[in-house]
Amino acid sequence: MRTVAVVGASLAGLSAARSLRKQGYDGRLVLIGDETHRPYDRPPLSKEFLAGGLGEADLALETDGEDLGAQWLLGARATGLDATARAVRLADGREIRADGFVIATGAAARRLPGSDGLTGVHVLRTLDDARALRDELARGGRLVVIGGGFVGAEVASTAYALGLDVTVVEAAPTPLAAPLGREMGGIVSALHLDHGVRLLCGVGVKGLSGERKVEAVLLEDGRSIPADLVVVGVGARPCVEWLEGSGITLDDGVKCGADGRTSLSGVVAVGDCANWYDPRAGRHRRVEHWTGAQERPAAAVATLLAGGAVEPGVPRPPYFWSDQYGVKIQFAGHAAGADSVTVEEGAPDDRNVLAVYRRAGQPVAVLGMNQPRLFTRWRKQLAAAS
Amino acid sequence: MMIPACRLADLPRGEAFRLDIDPPVSVFHTDDGEVFAIDDTCTHQDASLADGWLEGCEVECPLHASKFDLRTGAVDSPPAKLPVRTHEVLIEDGMIHVRVSTDAPNLPPCVAARLAGGPA
Numbered sequence: 278m279r280t281v282a283v284v285g286a287s288l289a290g291l292s293a294a295r296s297l298r299k300q301g302y303d304g305r306l307v308l309i310g311d312e313t314h315r316p317y318d319r320p321p322l323s324k325e326f327l328a329g330g331l332g333e334a335d336l337a338l339e340t341d342g343e344d345l346g347a348q349w350l351l352g353a354r355a356t357g358l359d360a361t362a363r364a365v366r367l368a369d370g371r372e373i374r375a376d377g378f379v380i381a382t383g384a385a386a387r388r389l390p391g392s393d394g395l396t397g398v399h400v401l402r403t404l405d406d407a408r409a410l411r412d413e414l415a416r417g418g419r420l421v422v423i424g425g426g427f428v429g430a431e432v433a434s435t436a437y438a439l440g441l442d443v444t445v446v447e448a449a450p451t452p453l454a455a456p457l458g459r460e461m462g463g464i465v466s467a468l469h470l471d472h473g474v475r476l477l478c479g480v481g482v483k484g485l486s487g488e489r490k491v492e493a494v495l496l497e498d499g500r501s502i503p504a505d506l507v508v509v510g511v512g513a514r515p516c517v518e519w520l521e522g523s524g525i526t527l528d529d530g531v532k533c534g535a536d537g538r539t540s541l542s543g544v545v546a547v548g549d550c551a552n553w554y555d556p557r558a559g560r561h562r563r564v565e566h567w568t569g570a571q572e573r574p575a576a577a578v579a580t581l582l583a584g585g586a587v588e589p590g591v592p593r594p595p596y597f598w599s600d601q602y603g604v605k606i607q608f609a610g611h612a613a614g615a616d617s618v619t620v621e622e623g624a625p626d627d628r629n630v631l632a633v634y635r636r637a638g639q640p641v642a643v644l645g646m647n648q649p650r651l652f653t654r655w656r657k658q659l660a661a662a663s
Numbered sequence: 664m665m666i667p668a669c670r671l672a673d674l675p676r677g678e679a680f681r682l683d684i685d686p687p688v689s690v691f692h693t694d695d696g697e698v699f700a701i702d703d704t705c706t707h708q709d710a711s712l713a714d715g716w717l718e719g720c721e722v723e724c725p726l727h728a729s730k731f732d733l734r735t736g737a738v739d740s741p742p743a744k745l746p747v748r749t750h751e752v753l754i755e756d757g758m759i760h761v762r763v764s765t766d767a768p769n770l771p772p773c774v775a776a777r778l779a780g781g782p783a
Contacts, residue, residue: 288741318742320727325773335772340744568728571740598726605726649725650714657716 278376278582279304282365284355285381286310288318288567289548291338293379293574294345300578306347307373309365311354311382314404315339320567322407323431324600327414328438336404355382358523360541377581379574380520380531380539380546384513384565389423391484397491398507401428410508414439418505421445421494423482425452425466427599429510434601437474444475444502446482446494456597458612461632461644464625468602471628477502513565515550528552530563536589537577543584545577556591558611566597593660594642604628605649609656610642622651631655668759671698679713679722682761686768686778688750689713690759691733693720699733700750700761706769707743745769 281297283290286308294308310316317336325331350367357366358380364372386400399410410432414420420436422429425447433443445452453462469476481497485507494502515530525539526532531546533539535554539546548570552563572592579587596609615634623629623646631651634642640659645652666688669680674692681703682688689703689712697720703712705724712731716723721739723730729743736746746769751762770778 320742331772337744338741571728596728607726649710653714653716653725 278302280307280375281305281377281379281581282307282309282373282375283379283381284309284358284365285379285383285548285550286312286316286349286351287381287383287548287570288316288338289383289551289570289574290379290381291316292571293381293547293578294347296575296578297582298345300575300582302578302582305375306345307350307375308345308347309350309353309355309367309373311352312403312405313352315349315351317404319402320598322404323401323428324435326407327401327411327432327435329411329415333404355519358520358525358544360524360544363543376543378544379577379581380517380525380544380550381548381570381574382516382519382550384515384549386509386513387511389482389485389509389511392491392507392509394489395485395487395491396489397487397505398485398509400509401432402513413506414441416505417441419444419503420506420508421502421504422508422510423494424510424512425449425469425476425478426510426512427453427456427597429508430466430469430601431599432508432510433469433474434472437472437602441506443469444477444504445469446480446496446502447476447478448481450479452476452478456612457608457644458615458618458634460618461612461630464628464630465601465606465644465646468604468628472602513549515552515563517550528561532561533577534580534589535592536580536587537573538580543581545581547574547577556589557594564595566595568593568596594656596656604646607645607649607652607656608642609652610634610640610659612642615641623648665753665760665762668700668761671754671757671759674698674759677717679715679717680759681711681713684763686770686774687711688761688763690752690761691717691722693717693733695719697733698752698754698759700752701731701733701736702747702750702768704747704768704770704774705729705731705743706738706745706747706771708771709774712747 316338354368364374386402452466483495486493530552537545549565555562594610599606622631630646631648632644643655680690687703710726714725736749748764753760
């Protein structure tokens with residue numbers, strides 16, 4: 278293999294490039310990123326960066342003096358993959374030919390239909406999004422967060438600490454019920470109420486009002502919530518439109534084997550855009566977690582370099598973290614399918630909990646709130662058990 | 664400066680002991696029976712590596728995914744970018760002692776700011 282093109286220059290793309298070099302690949306390496314920034318870390322965008330505690334230099338993922346011997350094409354959007362000619366087409370007309378491809382194009386924030394052109398309405402996914410939101414948050418006022426998921430909750434927590442008047446609107450009866458289950462989703466989302474942040478659940482958003490600038494969020498039950506600023510945190514969709522027509526199998530992202538291989542030879546996919554087969558669950562899962570973007574490229578790159586002849590190891594159970602209102606929230610495993618949840622340590626009322634999810638008596642997931650030591654032990658146990 | 668940490672017999676393999684000095688240092692007893700001392704605070708964010716995931720000669724930060732080599736202090740995974748200091752370990756009469764490095768520690772921004780702003 279003489280040229281490998283990594284499409285996507287965020288955590289998953291950078292991890293893939295690092296893995297290629299670590300695994301002995303010494304050929305030409307091209308990294309293509311549609312943002313103009315070098316790889317940066319996203320988790321602080323809803324927390325320390327948004328609050329002003331970290332600057333842009335602190336977000337850099339590359340270490341000082343790190344040199345992957347790669348050619349960087351930044352501000353270059355991929356528009357197509359030609360499997361026959363083995364080339365990535367870019368929006369500016371260039372074509373990058375390669376023998377191997379790593380697809381790492383990530384996911385894009387979902388927007389609220391009809392909110393285009395209205396100032397004061399934000400999504401949060403990229404550094405540019407965070408810059409714009411940070412500048413507006415600094416002016417204070419009334420913030421309505423649409424969506425009570427992790428990004429929405431972290432923005433609410435950060436904005437609360439900055440002194441804004443914050444309301445969170447969530448369409449589901451309980452926020453975070455999908456990742457954490459209803460009971461624990463209720464306990465974690467109660468953090469909003471502890472701090473006087475309003476939480477409106479079980480009500481959809483009908484639209485926004487305002488001429489040029491947003492003035493209110495209109496709810497389906499007829500209520501109107503005044504807003505100087507709105508953050509839409511309603512999830513993300515995999516960025517794979519550019520692969521349509523390439524012959525690669527798409528199904529909620531790029532469909533991959535347990536080793537990252539796609540339906541096209543010499544093409545692997547990693548990160549938020551990749552729908553990997555999960556041998557534990559016996560089905561495909563697209564996991565939008567930082568740790569997956571960081572850990573999985575090693576396996577995908579091994580597959581690519583070996584021409585698909587490697588036996589994939591069983592990945593560690595998915596893990597993610599969140600920080601809200603000074604509480605460290607950690608979760609590993611899959612809550613779906615658990616038939617019981619037990620608090621093993623701490624007390625929900627103190628927002629200090631180590632809870633274990635089990636199916637037929639076997640642990641399948643673990644949640645920690647301010648319990649890093651015990652959480653690590655359970656996380657290890659979970660990995661060993663499966 | 665040589666500081667007594669804990670008795671080797673009180674530190675089972677696979678466990679860590681945190682020495683509460685400023686900044687804290689942690690002593691790790693690996694599954695292979697080796698003993699190492701490194702700075703306890705992850706260089707990325709305020710987290711105690713003594714609470715982390717010890718595997719071989721590597722400890723993973725309990726919060727995020729940064730891994731530090733106990734032998735060299737080197738970090739091999741983001742989000743951390745800087746190594747932790749390593750400290751000399753001496754075991755005498757069953758007691759683990761740590762000679763704290765005189766190098767400047769690499770503390771995460773929030774901890775460094777707190778120390779700088781705190782009482783001298």
